[in-house]
Amino acid sequence: MAAAPDRAEIERQGIAFESGSPEEILRWTTTSFAPDALLTMSFQHEGVVIAHMLRTIAPETPVLFIDTGYHFPETLAYRDRLQELFGLEVRNLTSVLPRQEFIAQHGDDLWDRDPDLCCQINKVEPMQLALRGVKAWINGRRRDQAGTRLGMPIVELLGSGLVKVNPLANWHAKTTWAYMEAHQIPPHPLFEQGYASIGCHPCTRPILAGEDDRAGRWAGRGKTECGLHTIGMAAAEPAPAAADPTAAPTPAPTAPPGRSDRSS
Numbered sequence: 521m522a523a524a525p526d527r528a529e530i531e532r533q534g535i536a537f538e539s540g541s542p543e544e545i546l547r548w549t550t551t552s553f554a555p556d557a558l559l560t561m562s563f564q565h566e567g568v569v570i571a572h573m574l575r576t577i578a579p580e581t582p583v584l585f586i587d588t589g590y591h592f593p594e595t596l597a598y599r600d601r602l603q604e605l606f607g608l609e610v611r612n613l614t615s616v617l618p619r620q621e622f623i624a625q626h627g628d629d630l631w632d633r634d635p636d637l638c639c640q641i642n643k644v645e646p647m648q649l650a651l652r653g654v655k656a657w658i659n660g661r662r663r664d665q666a667g668t669r670l671g672m673p674i675v676e677l678l679g680s681g682l683v684k685v686n687p688l689a690n691w692h693a694k695t696t697w698a699y700m701e702a703h704q705i706p707p708h709p710l711f712e713q714g715y716a717s718i719g720c721h722p723c724t725r726p727i728l729a730g731e732d733d734r735a736g737r738w739a740g741r742g743k744t745e746c747g748l749h750t751i752g753m754a755a756a757e758p759a760p761a762a763a764d765p766t767a768a769p770t771p772a773p774t775a776p777p778g779r780s781d782r783s784s
């Protein structure tokens with residue numbers, strides 16, 4: 521393994537990668553940080569594209585999926601289909617609270633009463649635990665997905681020392697589609713129904729003409745991000761005191777409400 525790049529090198533690479541390809545960025549990341557680099561994805565197209573690229577660049581890179589217990593059944597089926605198609609081993613992260621305990625403590629409508637707490641328990645805490653000891657975190661965000669992502673660098677050194685890598689930062693939806701078509705990768709089944717950014721079923725609706733890709737997430741709730749992408753920003757942050765969540769079995773998905781109920 522090469523010596524890990526220092527801040528100056530990371531900043532230099534971040535600028536150079538503005539005109540580089542995602543494959544170059546992934547090659548640099550996995551060469552510099554393996555075995556302490558990983559990809560997180562929610563089986564949206566950008567994560568799928570990166571997982572596909574990693575198959576030839578560094579297939580040993582761990583791929584993590586946060587299974588909140590509230591995903592659409594279509595997302596779970598798509599995950600299973602692509603795992604088979606790509607020969608991918610996906611590690612499912614679940615809340616440290618077993619499903620029944622979570623519901624007993626918080627009810628099955630925490631997403632409605634307190635979505636920040638729901639995301640904290642079901643997304644942020646499992647991810648904080650999974651990132652222990654990790655040096656580079658690859659993810660599939662694009663700048664044009666939302667106004668809040670416009671200034672996102674391709675490579676960023678976070679306050680905690682974690683290096684966050686956004687290899688598709690300067691891609692667009694059409695670039696992603698072109699890659700998928702060129703490689704005959706099947707799309708997520710809900711994209712054909714007007715969904716552009718797909719998270720948990722209670723908090724996701726299809727987008728309307730002219731809306732940005734993430735407008736269907738927590739629509740009307742004054743919330744735009746789940747909190748995952750603030751992990752590691754501070755030099756030190758309170759770690760969840762819990763056992764390794766990866767040992768927990770993946771809970772069965774909760775059946776989604778009818779399509780007309782998805783506007784919250």
Ligand code: SF4
Nearest residue numbers: 631635638639720723
């Ligand atoms: S997106 Fe909604 S259902 Fe999923 S963890 Fe966050 S609040 Fe809960």
